[in-house]
Amino acid sequence: MTRVLAQRLLDLLVVLWGVSALVFLMIRFIPGDAVQIMLGANVEITPERLDALYRKIGLDKPLLEQYVAWIGGALVGDLGTSLWTGAPVGGEIMARLGVTFELLLLSLGSAVLLAIPAGCLMAYVRRSAGDYIVRIVTIVGVTIPSFWLGIVLILAFYKLAPGFASIGYVPFTDDPLANLSRMILPTISLALPILASLSRIMRSAMLDALGQDYVRTARAKGVSETAVIFRHALRNALIPFVTAVGITAGYLFGGAIVVEQVFALPGLGRLVIGAIAERNYPLIQATILLVTSGFVVINFLVDMLYVAIDPRVREA
Amino acid sequence: MPRHPLVLVGGALVILQGLLALLAPWIAPYDPIGQNVINRLEGPSLDFLLGADQFGRDNFSRILYGYRASIGVSFVSVTIALVIGGSLGVISAFYRGWTDRLVMRCMDVLFAFPLILLAIAIISLLGPQQWTTAIAIGIVYTPIFARILRGPALVLAESEFVVSARAIGAGDLRILLVHILPNLASVILVQASLSLSTAILVEASLSFLGIGTQPPTPSLGLMLAESRSYALISPWTSIFAGVAILTASLGFNLLGDGLRDTLDPRLKGLE
Numbered sequence: 001m002t003r004v005l006a007q008r009l010l011d012l013l014v015v016l017w018g019v020s021a022l023v024f025l026m027i028r029f030i031p032g033d034a035v036q037i038m039l040g041a042n043v044e045i046t047p048e049r050l051d052a053l054y055r056k057i058g059l060d061k062p063l064l065e066q067y068v069a070w071i072g073g074a075l076v077g078d079l080g081t082s083l084w085t086g087a088p089v090g091g092e093i094m095a096r097l098g099v100t101f102e103l104l105l106l107s108l109g110s111a112v113l114l115a116i117p118a119g120c121l122m123a124y125v126r127r128s129a130g131d132y133i134v135r136i137v138t139i140v141g142v143t144i145p146s147f148w149l150g151i152v153l154i155l156a157f158y159k160l161a162p163g164f165a166s167i168g169y170v171p172f173t174d175d176p177l178a179n180l181s182r183m184i185l186p187t188i189s190l191a192l193p194i195l196a197s198l199s200r201i202m203r204s205a206m207l208d209a210l211g212q213d214y215v216r217t218a219r220a221k222g223v224s225e226t227a228v229i230f231r232h233a234l235r236n237a238l239i240p241f242v243t244a245v246g247i248t249a250g251y252l253f254g255g256a257i258v259v260e261q262v263f264a265l266p267g268l269g270r271l272v273i274g275a276i277a278e279r280n281y282p283l284i285q286a287t288i289l290l291v292t293s294g295f296v297v298i299n300f301l302v303d304m305l306y307v308a309i310d311p312r313v314r315e316a
Numbered sequence: 317m318p319r320h321p322l323v324l325v326g327g328a329l330v331i332l333q334g335l336l337a338l339l340a341p342w343i344a345p346y347d348p349i350g351q352n353v354i355n356r357l358e359g360p361s362l363d364f365l366l367g368a369d370q371f372g373r374d375n376f377s378r379i380l381y382g383y384r385a386s387i388g389v390s391f392v393s394v395t396i397a398l399v400i401g402g403s404l405g406v407i408s409a410f411y412r413g414w415t416d417r418l419v420m421r422c423m424d425v426l427f428a429f430p431l432i433l434l435a436i437a438i439i440s441l442l443g444p445q446q447w448t449t450a451i452a453i454g455i456v457y458t459p460i461f462a463r464i465l466r467g468p469a470l471v472l473a474e475s476e477f478v479v480s481a482r483a484i485g486a487g488d489l490r491i492l493l494v495h496i497l498p499n500l501a502s503v504i505l506v507q508a509s510l511s512l513s514t515a516i517l518v519e520a521s522l523s524f525l526g527i528g529t530q531p532p533t534p535s536l537g538l539m540l541a542e543s544r545s546y547a548l549i550s551p552w553t554s555i556f557a558g559v560a561i562l563t564a565s566l567g568f569n570l571l572g573d574g575l576r577d578t579l580d581p582r583l584k585g586l587e
Contacts, residue, residue: 011424014421014424015421015424015425015428018421018422018424018425018428019425019428019429022425022426023437026437026441029441030441132321135322135573136322136570139566139569139570139573140562140566142569143513143517143562143565143566143569144562145517145520145521145558145561145562145565147521147524147540148540148554148557148558148561148562151540151544151547151554151558152554152555152558154547155547155548155551155554158548250429250430250431251430251431253430253432253433254430254431254432254433254518254521255432255521257432257433257436257521257525258432258521258524258525261524261525262544272433272436273436273525273526273527276436276439276440276444276527279440281440284436284437284440288429288433288434288437291430291433292428292429292430292433295428295430296428
């Protein structure tokens, strides 16, 4: 157990270091003309101004020194300052984080809650005529572009319920009900493709578990079918499912960036897209570092959870 | 193999849409970027099969050219990922030891980034354009191919025919190309098909965000973004562009899923 933990922790640190190094190097790859664009359209480009900008982004020092300064700052919460507003980018990110986090939590939560029973049901109707239909429906579900689904939902609600406010954002603390009602359509758009893929994973994990020896033994002992499914098969099927949920979370974030754009939600996605338009590299850099490290750590915790609940790994 | 229903349906969709994309210049009834304000936001009719957009451009012609962009970019990106990622995965498995650890660690780092976020980062450096989108998606998919091919390559590298080939004096390159690569064909085919399916969605997302294909070049994601403001007046462009993205992605997904069933029974039903 301690060895597994130590190994995983080492893996985690290596990946985090790699991510930070890559995100750091990113700013070195900015093409020269982009640096000039960063100066702004209304400013005459002089060598002095370029030098000042290079100093501002910190490109004038040796590479290693830059990295140490940058990562040292990041570790104590200083992620740099926005090129345009001069404000700390950490603050700008934190202000937007809540929206994206709420959207991700609602979509992932509802997809997981529905995928477990749906997957079990799909495993159960296997080998009937319904099997192909189930497969095709789930594949169609996976390939639905969530941003398109969002647009279609907005159109449908406009025709069917013209009074329903489907676009925009109300902070939860201002009006919880208005906040949640505006989150319904974005959540459906994001959750549906994930639901399709997670329920497929649940289905195959469940089929795998139902085919194991311990299930046959349990049945032979005369354990009721409900107990076989819920006490024996489901608990084992949840192990690969939990891993899949961890990976899905990262994928979901990509979807959220696009869906935020559709529903005009002021989250991280809009922040990044805006930052690209104005070439605000410190902001892009900080967002990518923060979000990616967040997902790496979440996946690590999920992994650890898995070690904790699976006696085979725990005692290995 | 060809009897498998998913392969049939998926293959038919892929071939149909591939042909539409290839033959777009000959079958498109209108110039995809020719504007004609008189026809703006028209619904579907005999003249405009799928309606016209806010500039009076024919949706059907634009979707044909959009397929060209979407499928083209996805093909290039999956090829990049397959060649680079696939080689890295196979080399890792073949040489083991430090090579393996180093390469796979690098792949772990790339894989740690949320897919679209990494693509956005790369595009923010290279500038938003069609070819940069292809490179960005290619890099993002590289670790997927490295990981998927490493496993089976590990098994192959240990197999008797590889050991025998080495015994009679075959060099590394010969073993890799003649003995290992052909045996990976089915895994490559399945993964390439499934990756094309998601690459089409990623390309559409990036174009939708305005950082993929740039106007006036027709692209399915861009059509969806541009028509959004007019969707309440005339939803046709939005609806058909979305359906086109969905069917393009669906074809490759069904094909890949069916191929997996038929080519590798061991993978049956797995994700």
